[in-house]
Amino acid sequence: MYLSTTLIIVALSFFVEAAPRSLRSGFAIPISKRTRLHDANGFIDIAKLQRGVRHSITKYYLGFQAYQQNTGTRHPSAPLVKRSEKRGAGHETIVEPYWYGSIFVGTPPKTFTVNFDTGSSDLFLPSSTCDSSCNGHILYDTSESSTAYDSEAPFVLQYGDGSAVRGTLYTDDVSMGGYAAKNQTFGGATSYADGFTYPGWLPDGLLGLGFPTLSGYGAMPLFHNLVAQGILPTNSFGLCPSELYIGGINDQLYKGDFTYVPVTQEGYWQTNTDGIYLGGQKIAGTTNTIIDSGTAMILGDSKTVQAFYDQIPGSYPTGDGYYSVPCSFDSEISFQFGTSNFTLQPRTFNLGTHSDDPKACVGGIVANDDFGFWILGDVFLENVYTEFDVGNMRIGFALPA
Numbered sequence: 001m002y003l004s005t006t007l008i009i010v011a012l013s014f015f016v017e018a019a020p021r022s023l024r025s026g027f028a029i030p031i032s033k034r035t036r037l038h039d040a041n042g043f044i045d046i047a048k049l050q051r052g053v054r055h056s057i058t059k060y061y062l063g064f065q066a067y068q069q070n071t072g073t074r075h076p077s078a079p080l081v082k083r084s085e086k087r088g089a090g091h092e093t094i095v096e097p098y099w100y101g102s103i104f105v106g107t108p109p110k111t112f113t114v115n116f117d118t119g120s121s122d123l124f125l126p127s128s129t130c131d132s133s134c135n136g137h138i139l140y141d142t143s144e145s146s147t148a149y150d151s152e153a154p155f156v157l158q159y160g161d162g163s164a165v166r167g168t169l170y171t172d173d174v175s176m177g178g179y180a181a182k183n184q185t186f187g188g189a190t191s192y193a194d195g196f197t198y199p200g201w202l203p204d205g206l207l208g209l210g211f212p213t214l215s216g217y218g219a220m221p222l223f224h225n226l227v228a229q230g231i232l233p234t235n236s237f238g239l240c241p242s243e244l245y246i247g248g249i250n251d252q253l254y255k256g257d258f259t260y261v262p263v264t265q266e267g268y269w270q271t272n273t274d275g276i277y278l279g280g281q282k283i284a285g286t287t288n289t290i291i292d293s294g295t296a297m298i299l300g301d302s303k304t305v306q307a308f309y310d311q312i313p314g315s316y317p318t319g320d321g322y323y324s325v326p327c328s329f330d331s332e333i334s335f336q337f338g339t340s341n342f343t344l345q346p347r348t349f350n351l352g353t354h355s356d357d358p359k360a361c362v363g364g365i366v367a368n369d370d371f372g373f374w375i376l377g378d379v380f381l382e383n384v385y386t387e388f389d390v391g392n393m394r395i396g397f398a399l400p401a
């Protein structure tokens with residue numbers, strides 16, 4: 001197993017070096033996606049969903065704090081007052097659905113699975129010195145890697161819900177999709193927040209694919225390190241429900257043309273939605289929006305979200321920003337970017353039957369007033385092929401093939 005992984009990597013790196021640059025060949029990392037929204041009876045566990053949203057929100061506060069540390073200025077979209085500080089009990093399992101795949105760390109390379117999160121910028125893995133909170137995960141051990149370097153600097157990612165990931169910062173060679181970053185800084189956790197413990201959280205670690213300004217370590221994130229090394233055929237990555245593509249986009253997995261919108265604020269993958277529609281009716285105009293593969297739902301301000309559900313007969317609020325809709329609801333919900341509309345398939349918006357009301361289904365658009373922007377998470381991203389283009393500071397959307 002170990003040997004074959006090494007061989008694959010050797011083979012991949014050989015191909016990268018042998019391939020002429022003009023071929024524009026990036027590499028694909030297959031994605032596993034696990035959705036754990038239902039309880040044992042097949043109903044949506046609304047309490048779990050609410051915890052998932054709370055964790056996502058605390059992640060944003062962490063990012064804003066890092067941004068301020070790194071740049072000396074407040075993130076323009078950061079709220080002046082923390083609204084969620086007192087909410088959430090902590091020590092809860094994160095039940096966000098998540099997208100994850102393999103990366104390789106050290107010499108010889110060891111395989112780790114990581115959650116691909118475009119809404120943060122740091123990489124952390126469980127360390128061999130981790131306490132029992134890392135049990136069940138693959139552990140990073142500096143003694144197994146000839147290129148490991150222990151900076152002996154501590155790190156803490158303190159989530160606002162009371163949980164934290166803490167440990168030591170290391171550097172080592174880290175590769176993804178066949179491209180290796182030398183001296184990549186990452187956190188080796190000596191203690192995992194309950195939300196990241198196995199098997200509630202299947203991947204070993206988390207890989208942030210946001211911009212350097214959000215790094216809590218003040219370090220260059222992995223993808224930006226690859227860009228800085230000038231080794232990618234195209235300085236972007238493509239994400240769709242079946243794979244993360246490093247170094248461009250996979251022509252086999254989308255159809256039609258891409259619509260591009262500029263990154264309006266570096267940090268998160270932030271842009272503007274040019275309109276939000278329900279059944280052909282405009283619900284919102286230009287809306288500040290963040291594209292986040294590490295958030296399950298679509299989160300929006302309560303005023304607009306309420307106006308949205310007001311248009312759906314039989315819908316009603318079920319607490320903490322969630323709404324129920326009749327299970328038969330299938331009107332077209334679309335988000336306009338530039339000159340294109342991208343529509344949610346009903347199965348991505350309709351999360352499933354509500355545990356308290358078998359005739360009602362839970363909607364995937366959730367009200368939250370912590371921030372002055374919308375967050376488009378998996379409920380949106382499952383419907384598109386997305387290009388995160390660092391080189392041109394833009395986000396592209398196309399229809400999945």
Ligand SMILES: *[C@@H]1O[C@H](CO)[C@@H](O)[C@H](O)[C@H]1NC(C)=O
Nearest residue numbers: 149150151171172182183184
């Ligand atoms: C890697 O980083 C460490 C610590 O920052 C530094 O001492 C070392 O020289 C770096 N090595 C390379 C090859 O850049």
Ligand SMILES: *[C@@H]1O[C@H](CO)[C@@H](O)[C@H](O)[C@H]1NC(C)=O
Nearest residue numbers: 277280281336338339340341
């Ligand atoms: C998007 O859809 C809405 C509602 O059907 C429509 O009014 C709008 O013109 C569409 N926008 C584009 C660019 O096609």
